Amino acid sequence: MNAVNNVTVRFSEVLPGVISHNRGMKKLAEYVSKIALSDAAVFLHGETGTGKDLIANAIHQLSGRLGRIVSVNCGAIPENLFESLFFGHEKGAFTGADKKQQGFFYQANFGTLFLDEIAELPLIHQAKLLRVLESRQFSRIGSSETQEFTGRIISASHANLAQHVTQRLFREDLWYRINLFEITVPALHQRRDDIPLLAQYFAHNTQRICFSACALKLLQFSDWPGNIRQLKNTVDKLTVLADAGEVTADCIQQLAICDDHVDWAVRVAQEIIDMPVNNKLQTIHDALIEQAVERSNGNKTEAARLLGVHRKVVERRLAQIRPRSTSHQEATL
Numbered sequence: 001m002n003a004v005n006n007v008t009v010r011f012s013e014v015l016p017g018v019i020s021h022n023r024g025m026k027k028l029a030e031y032v033s034k035i036a037l038s039d040a041a042v043f044l045h046g047e048t049g050t051g052k053d054l055i056a057n058a059i060h061q062l063s064g065r066l067g068r069i070v071s072v073n074c075g076a077i078p079e080n081l082f083e084s085l086f087f088g089h090e091k092g093a094f095t096g097a098d099k100k101q102q103g104f105f106y107q108a109n110f111g112t113l114f115l116d117e118i119a120e121l122p123l124i125h126q127a128k129l130l131r132v133l134e135s136r137q138f139s140r141i142g143s144s145e146t147q148e149f150t151g152r153i154i155s156a157s158h159a160n161l162a163q164h165v166t167q168r169l170f171r172e173d174l175w176y177r178i179n180l181f182e183i184t185v186p187a188l189h190q191r192r193d194d195i196p197l198l199a200q201y202f203a204h205n206t207q208r209i210c211f212s213a214c215a216l217k218l219l220q221f222s223d224w225p226g227n228i229r230q231l232k233n234t235v236d237k238l239t240v241l242a243d244a245g246e247v248t249a250d251c252i253q254q255l256a257i258c259d260d261h262v263d264w265a266v267r268v269a270q271e272i273i274d275m276p277v278n279n280k281l282q283t284i285h286d287a288l289i290e291q292a293v294e295r296s297n298g299n300k301t302e303a304a305r306l307l308g309v310h311r312k313v314v315e316r317r318l319a320q321i322r323p324r325s326t327s328h329q330e331a332t333l
């Protein structure tokens, strides 16, 4: 657990709230912390649950802006309420406006306006948003008073917005306004080394439980289409299923989140580790090569294909395992 805490503290100093010890994420954090100090618009791209929201909040925190961060899910804005929600309105400006209301632009002034799922904004609303970003001015509905917008814009989407632009689903001029800096947040399968760390971190947050080595391996090589959000939910469930404070491979199997082949590989590895054999890696490695060569009737190209490695790997190792028989086979093949 100490290892988790040390990493957590070190990483959080660079990017508040973000847990990782992945090399790519460290670079991303250094890049983000530089950008954070400017007023430039940032676009965060990445699959669902990869931490875009968390990073937007970290950018705001690092920016030292006096105002607050206002998060807006652009996919959940009713079409007829866009102007009222973004610009605000005066009392009596329309039916049902029984009191004066400030909008998102006002609330995010001196702070950050985080536009999540920006690809979901219809073209008509994109035009209205663009007008404010260009003029840096807005007015409440029903008011002739113009207000200045000094907030910083961070937006996010899992969609390929550049492609949306070419398909004319997203305005090109708005795209250039919002992505002065574009950051791609990697999916969890691109940083599998973070999975054990995150699992232990989330478990520690809920209650003190530990994971068996086999359980951590199963988590590490499972598919996580919902990324860190899915991992977090899974750990919540595992804390309930843990046996005497330990999450085992059986607990993970009960949730049926791991692929059969991953489960099989991890279990075989576990059995091999328990075997009283010296230099286990080499033993297994050699046995695999021997098996593949035998299966392919001594054809090393075919053996290499079966193993998914280059022929030279097979040749080099065979020469070491059985120097004499190899030269004999080479003479006969």
Ligand SMILES: Nc1ncnc2c1ncn2[C@@H]1O[C@H](COP(=O)(O)OP(=O)(O)OP(=O)(O)O)[C@@H](O)[C@H]1O
Pocket (backbone or CB within 6 Å): 017, 018, 019, 020, 046, 047, 048, 049, 050, 051, 052, 053, 054, 055, 116, 158, 228, 229, 232
């Ligand atoms: N590196 C991380 N360290 C710790 N927690 C994380 C990390 N990344 C994501 N999380 C957690 O995972 C969950 C999902 O993250 P977040 O909401 O930021 O993802 P997102 O990319 O914005 O998702 P969506 O696109 O669905 O809005 C949150 O509970 C967040 O706190």
